Amino acid sequence: MKEIEKGIIVFDNPYGGSNITTLTTSEGTLIIDSSLFPSKAAEVSLYIKRLLRSEIVWITNTHYHPDHTFGNSGIKAQLLTSEKTEKYFSIMNRRYIDQVIEKEAALEEENIKVVHPALTFKKEYTLTLDNINVEFEVVGGHTPDSTIIRIPERKVIIVGDLLVCEYHPEIVSDSNLDRWIKVLKGLKREKAKWYVTGHGKVCNRLEIDRMISYLQKSIALREYMSSADEIVETLGQDPNFRDRKMQSLLVENIRVLMETGKQIS
Numbered sequence: 001m002k003e004i005e006k007g008i009i010v011f012d013n014p015y016g017g018s019n020i021t022t023l024t025t026s027e028g029t030l031i032i033d034s035s036l037f038p039s040k041a042a043e044v045s046l047y048i049k050r051l052l053r054s055e056i057v058w059i060t061n062t063h064y065h066p067d068h069t070f071g072n073s074g075i076k077a078q079l080l081t082s083e084k085t086e087k088y089f090s091i092m093n094r095r096y097i098d099q100v101i102e103k104e105a106a107l108e109e110e111n112i113k114v115v116h117p118a119l120t121f122k123k124e125y126t127l128t129l130d131n132i133n134v135e136f137e138v139v140g141g142h143t144p145d146s147t148i149i150r151i152p153e154r155k156v157i158i159v160g161d162l163l164v165c166e167y168h169p170e171i172v173s174d175s176n177l178d179r180w181i182k183v184l185k186g187l188k189r190e191k192a193k194w195y196v197t198g199h200g201k202v203c204n205r206l207e208i209d210r211m212i213s214y215l216q217k218s219i220a221l222r223e224y225m226s227s228a229d230e231i232v233e234t235l236g237q238d239p240n241f242r243d244r245k246m247q248s249l250l251v252e253n254i255r256v257l258m259e260t261g262k263q264i265s
């Protein structure tokens with residue numbers, strides 16, 4: 001974990017799991033994303049309460065994916081999300097949860113419960129804690145509900161899975177790559193000091209170019225090559241692909257791109 005700016009701590013995950021970010025003020029703490037594990041989220045929550053002596057007043061999520069939200073039930077605080085994110089939560093039934101547990105054995109020990117928000121917003125929302133504005137905006141791209149969270153006073157933007165450092169990003173069937181690239185270009189222009197990624201290290205704007213190039217190259221090769229193996233092999237020669245961890249995600253990304261065809265770009 002690292003305090004990147006006054007009151008903002010990123011509990012990063014050394015194994016590629018999702019990052020948890022906290023903003024602590026004199027009016028309490030906001031937790032952004034909760035990881036896959038309620039027990040881990042509970043640990044972060046205990047740290048805030050015991051060591052920082054702060055109450056957790058809100059929890060929020062950058063998007064609905066389980067690796068960012070299943071930890072929600074480990075934190076006793078009100079949840080704040082977009083209406084779109086809540087729509088995804090409302091269709092997460094037992095079958096959905098069991099399917100996630102099946103892929104991640106460590107989850108069997110956890111009691112996963114989907115938490116529903118106490119407050120939702122449509123596209124934008126501003127939360128003020130001790131005169132610090134926290135601005136939420138639903139931007140889409142990685143998923144239709146992808147939300148960025150700006151803390152302008154500290155020049156920090158929490159971007160979730162729109163930006164991933166060191167690891168491969170996750171392109172999913174409901175990703176919109178054109179939208180994703182457009183959002184990244186806008187984020188770069190904002191010149192924040194820190195962009196808090198969904199996975200991997202917190203980074204600066206240089207990393208955004210690498211992400212844009214990753215997406216653009218994946219789309220371009222899909223147009224010219226007919227086999228997924230061929231694309232994976234070609235991309236593997238580019239350091240921007242070769243040097244990222246979790247190669248299995250690259251294979252999966254290309255498979256998704258091939259399957260969904262033009263409709264998601």
Ligand SMILES: [Zn+2]
Pocket residue numbers: 063065142161170
């Ligand atoms: Zn995600």
